[in-house]
Amino acid sequence: MPLAPGGWRLRKTMGSLPQAMGLESLPPWRRWVRRLGRFLWVMNPAAAWLFLREGRRRALAYLQHSLMLYDTRDALLFRSLEPLWVPKVAVEKAFPGLSLERIEVFHPLPRLGGVSMEELVILCALVRHLRPRRILEVGVAEGRTTLNLAFHSPPEAEIVGLDLPPEAPPAVEEQGADYRQMGLARPGLLLEGHPWAAKVRLVLADSTRIDWRESFGAFDFIFIDGAHDYASVRRDSENALRTIAPGGVIVWHDYGRAQG
Numbered sequence: 001m002p003l004a005p006g007g008w009r010l011r012k013t014m015g016s017l018p019q020a021m022g023l024e025s026l027p028p029w030r031r032w033v034r035r036l037g038r039f040l041w042v043m044n045p046a047a048a049w050l051f052l053r054e055g056r057r058r059a060l061a062y063l064q065h066s067l068m069l070y071d072t073r074d075a076l077l078f079r080s081l082e083p084l085w086v087p088k089v090a091v092e093k094a095f096p097g098l099s100l101e102r103i104e105v106f107h108p109l110p111r112l113g114g115v116s117m118e119e120l121v122i123l124c125a126l127v128r129h130l131r132p133r134r135i136l137e138v139g140v141a142e143g144r145t146t147l148n149l150a151f152h153s154p155p156e157a158e159i160v161g162l163d164l165p166p167e168a169p170p171a172v173e174e175q176g177a178d179y180r181q182m183g184l185a186r187p188g189l190l191l192e193g194h195p196w197a198a199k200v201r202l203v204l205a206d207s208t209r210i211d212w213r214e215s216f217g218a219f220d221f222i223f224i225d226g227a228h229d230y231a232s233v234r235r236d237s238e239n240a241l242r243t244i245a246p247g248g249v250i251v252w253h254d255y256g257r258a259q260g
């Protein structure tokens with residue numbers, strides 16, 4: 001497949017949920033190289049940059065966020081963190097026949113709190129494999145994932161992207177939970193004028209205050225990545241379970257070690 005402008009072609013990676021990079025199958029020396037890489041990734045210049053620009057609190061919050069959400073425990077030998085709340089399953093095992101080979105992703109590098117490149121590859125691979133006709137993304141932010149889902153979904157697919165209206169009170173959690181806290185003027189900026197966005201219907205509404213099935217009908221694929229506090233995630237999950245079509249798939253972001 002030709003590489004589209006702005007895209008990256010990725011080679012096959014080991015897949016697991018929620019992390020794409022599994023260590024188990026590697027020889028020991030490569031595991032340690034990978035761990036060192038992860039360590040450097042966590043202690044990345046973004047934390048130093050935040051420290052210089054916004055102070056110790058923001059830098060520590062960023063590090064804590066990275067440590068809690070991504071599989072850096074092995075790298076840091078930091079065993080006191082909460083254990084995984086869900087079992088770890090290779091994505092190819094959970095979805096036999098799914099291939100992580102040659103997935104093009106657009107805007108591969110995430111902003112703070114965005115889905116990692118590996119997670120984006122898995123989402124795109126899932127959509128390519130499952131070919132859902134109707135997709136719901138709860139929490140669009142700039143629209144990076146939405147755009148990638150639009151590219152990988154079948155031509156006739158319809159994507160509803162849900163995000164907060166400008167008048168909504170700020171999201172409960174401070175860290176990356178609200179597009180305004182991320183410095184975005186409005187959600188879906190990457191979708192504006194983009195040809196793939198023709199498939200996307202951006203809806204500005206608080207996901208916890210509407211009945212998704214009543215408002216939009218059933219969906220074959222739901223990606224939940226809106227508010228991150230426990231009560232909202234619970235409401236979104238209940239809404240999703242009512243709205244998912246038979247045989248459909250629901251994907252949650254940020255669930256690994258986070259209680260919400």
Ligand SMILES: C[S@@+](CC[C@H](N)C(=O)[O-])C[C@H]1O[C@@H](n2cnc3c(N)ncnc32)[C@H](O)[C@@H]1O
Pocket residue numbers: 113114115137138139140141142143144145146162163164171176177178179180187205206207208225226227228232
């Ligand atoms: C972590 S970001 C989403 C990132 C995006 N899914 C991605 O993959 O790049 C969370 C988004 O959810 C939105 N959000 C937070 N609470 C929400 C709610 N109750 N209803 C709808 N959207 C919400 C925020 O405004 C923000 O844009």
